[in-house]
Amino acid sequence: MFQNLLQYIDKLQNQKIMIIGDMVADVYLEGKISRISREAPVLILEHSHEIVVPGGAANAVHNAAALGGQVYAVGVVGQDNAGDQLTRTLQAKKVNTDGFIIDKARPTITKTRIMAGGQATVRQQIVRIDRESKDMINPDIEKAILNHITENIHDMAAVIISDYGSMTVSPAIRERVIAACNRAGIPSIVDSRYNIMAYEGIKLVKQNESEAAAAIGLKTLKDSRQQQQVAETMLSRLNAEVILITQGPEGMTLYNRNGTNTHIPVTNVSEVYDVTGAGDTVVATMMLALTAGANYVDAACLANFAAGVVVRKPGTATTTPKELKAAIGEYYS
Template sequence: MSDPGFFGRAFALIDRLPSCRILVIGDIMLDEYVWGSVRRISPEAPVPVVAVSRETKSVGGAANVALNIAGLRAGVEVAGLVGNDPPGREVARLLRKSRIGLSGLIRDGKRPTTVKTRVIAHNQQVVRVDREGSESPSDGARSALHAAVRKRVRDCDGIVLSDYRKGALSRELVAEVVETARRRGIFVAVDPKQPDFSYYRGCTMITPNRSEAEAALGGKELPGDLELGEGGKALLRCCGAKAVLITRGEQGMTLVERGSRTVFHIPANARQVYDVTGAGDTVIGTFAAGVGAGASIRDAALLANVAAGVVVGEVGTVQITAEKLVRALQARERERDAALERPAGRAGRRTTPPR
């Protein structure tokens, strides 16, 4: 971490997080995990046989963004669509358990809750099974969601749009949210899936991964820092945002801010990478909570980078918490201090024999 004052600001920021309230709007799903081990190959086909030891469930999509914000002790409410089915009721139960406001959770009897089931053996994902409807949301559910958002946008410090292209975020809803936020003077942060970023025009921050950024630029490849910086500027022009934060996996992140001549490249913080599931949700959740609590966009991005490094070191959909984030920051601060001390320890040592 090259900014010597960041750690002090980060700890103070974490202390302020409970003072902000974020509204998360988007596509909600249920993540199921089947955990086990592989001891043999099936005689029926060349596939592993997984001996199941346990099964777990967690919220996914926009609900996972809200879960991460709640883990940071910020206030959070979620608005989106689920089916009128057992998975939808399980999503509601898990949100309630995590004390996330869910009065904006709308049940749509026309289509099922999206469920993603992952089979994990020896900490490796073997296969993923998706169950979801292809129907558009019903008119009644869409109207109810619009009404719920209008009511809840009055009481928040910032908004996250978590788009998985499952139908919750219509162009009309996005435009209405952006305009309402502009009038109220609050930010809108977007985790995009639409290939045309003008869909989110007027948002404040947008957090695509590298492949999403390349798709939004018509397939133009962004292999290095220079291309990412230029691509980020083009994306800002496309959606009118103040900042774009491009996540780059093991290469970290690139932050481009409107009006800044400097492109900010942030090295990855992960010590080990076991599973990237939900890492994007952690990034935008931490990023938005940081800005909502008064951080600069750059400090919020740095904090989000540390948070992402924590969750990719665990398997499955993992919630960041304030405690985990503090421990990660403390570890990196110790590493920084040790690195600063090493040159001083060598200062008096001769590297060539005296004459």
């Protein structure tokens, strides 16, 4: 398997992949602790700097681009600074953002984290402020997205739908994408936080344990037997081929419609640092691996190594082909 995984990495380059979903601007506002306010028992921070990094579906876009994929990003951004910065950041990574439709009446989905630290203190998040609209997208915006997808989807080697529940993926968009991929034989995957059972006909599904449990009305998954039952239920109801359930420090398990399942343990438990956005890394890597000729198991194994790299980094992060090769080489040495 060692040589197989390494050969796929080189083949990831320039594979065309479309990623559709809730594009998020993750804003980190950094400040140094100055003193306690006289107005209230809160910290006063001296503003240091601010950075904007891709989050949500944009994190999947960022990961696919970092691995060398030719990425076509499709989603909605507002006519605001967050949308401008997010677009510029992805364009700098050679992402095609022609599918970013600007909605003047809808803000870019923004998650602002206020980070505090100092010379003698640990940097930590003290509050997060989210800005997003929960309304259905405007019919004209939806039409523009559908037109862009229709014009470009047949040139893709794979498609990812990243649904964070912020209403970008409307029922019409969901149905159009699934139908087009199935007609053209294009592999498609969905990672949906709250609405996975609406994706009937999708070929691949990615869920974490809690999402999979909630999908069929459970609070938690008690053991591996129950997890398998949940996976089989979801595969049947969605008419999907495979479902990948990520399990945090326990790794991930790939369930196939043919009745086989493969558990993939984490590559290095001791170095887990921050799991934020690791699921986006998994779907991006897995789909690029499939375009490179990998089977489902090898693609999931490569995705597992990629996740093992990014969880060692703070916040939403990416991995490069060089880092991925090094991680695999270290594991098998």
